Amino acid sequence: MPSQQELLNSEQLSFFHTNGWLITNSLDEFQSRNLQSWVTEVSQWPDGGSWLHYRELTEFGPKLCRTEYFTTFHQGLHDLLTSGHMLSTASALLGEQAVLYKEKINYKLAGGAGYSPHQDAPAYRFIDTHISCMVAVDDANVRNGCLEVVSGAHHEILPMNSDGCIQPEKVAELKWDYVELKAGQTLWFHSKTPHRSGDNLSPFDRRALYPTYNALSEGDLRERYYAQKITEFNESEIDGTKIKVSLINDFRGKPVTND
Numbered sequence: 001m002p003s004q005q006e007l008l009n010s011e012q013l014s015f016f017h018t019n020g021w022l023i024t025n026s027l028d029e030f031q032s033r034n035l036q037s038w039v040t041e042v043s044q045w046p047d048g049g050s051w052l053h054y055r056e057l058t059e060f061g062p063k064l065c066r067t068e069y070f071t072t073f074h075q076g077l078h079d080l081l082t083s084g085h086m087l088s089t090a091s092a093l094l095g096e097q098a099v100l101y102k103e104k105i106n107y108k109l110a111g112g113a114g115y116s117p118h119q120d121a122p123a124y125r126f127i128d129t130h131i132s133c134m135v136a137v138d139d140a141n142v143r144n145g146c147l148e149v150v151s152g153a154h155h156e157i158l159p160m161n162s163d164g165c166i167q168p169e170k171v172a173e174l175k176w177d178y179v180e181l182k183a184g185q186t187l188w189f190h191s192k193t194p195h196r197s198g199d200n201l202s203p204f205d206r207r208a209l210y211p212t213y214n215a216l217s218e219g220d221l222r223e224r225y226y227a228q229k230i231t232e233f234n235e236s237e238i239d240g241t242k243i244k245v246s247l248i249n250d251f252r253g254k255p256v257t258n259d
């Protein structure tokens with residue numbers, strides 16, 4: 001395994017610290033194909049397990065929009081996200097040993113909804129600094145709802161609306177850049193990096209894997225994060241117009257109703 005120093009050069013580290021994001025080529029073609037089949041496997045797991053599936057209503061009917069808490073039940077994804085290249089890159093960006101804080105797959109299947117402008121930090125409990133990344137399972141482009149980021153705005157929490165998303169006046173002041181990725185590429189970003197994404201307007205799925213890491217010196221908090229999330233979900237009021245997948249209301253997907 002390459003050391004943290006070999007993994008990212010000083011230009012890459014400096015780019016990340018200046019801009020709050022960085023693209024790496026984390027998976028080769030073989031690993032990328034493995035990832036596609038693992039994500040398909042997880043998407044086929046039934047409801048009712050300890051993993052968390054979420055569904056949205058699209059114009060093509062109900063569709064899976066997110067699964068989280070799956071590394072406990074999938075060896076390949078567990079190893080990919082908790083060792084080797086991914087963990088070393090997260091450690092290099094944090095400047096110390098990283099540990100997995102949480103993990104999700106956002107499926108954004110054809111017709112799936114996008115995410116309002118937000119920073120992740122307000123949704124992440126216990127500590128302030130996390131590094132996340134989007135590993136492109138499928139190619140991500142403007143038409144299928146790739147991420148858009150703001151550079152150099154990861155040093156403070158921006159003014160928020162009642163959904164925990166960035167206030168519209170602030171959103172209009174920021175410069176948003178699309179980040180298109182090929183399958184197997186990874187966009188690393190700080191938990192205060194403003195980001196958003198469009199709906200998937202293409203006929204193809206845009207699946208992405210999002211692990212989040214924190215410094216191990218702050219604790220191994222994954223089980224606590226999910227226990228807290230489930231508690232907060234159970235205590236939150238049901239809003240029939242939105243589907244809640246996060247501790248902020250950033251997802252624009254419509255809920256699936258039973259009638």
Ligand SMILES: O=C(O)CCC(=O)C(=O)O
Binds near residue numbers: 115
């Ligand atoms: O997958 C996307 O399109 C955006 C996801 C996102 O911003 C999030 O899950 O916080």
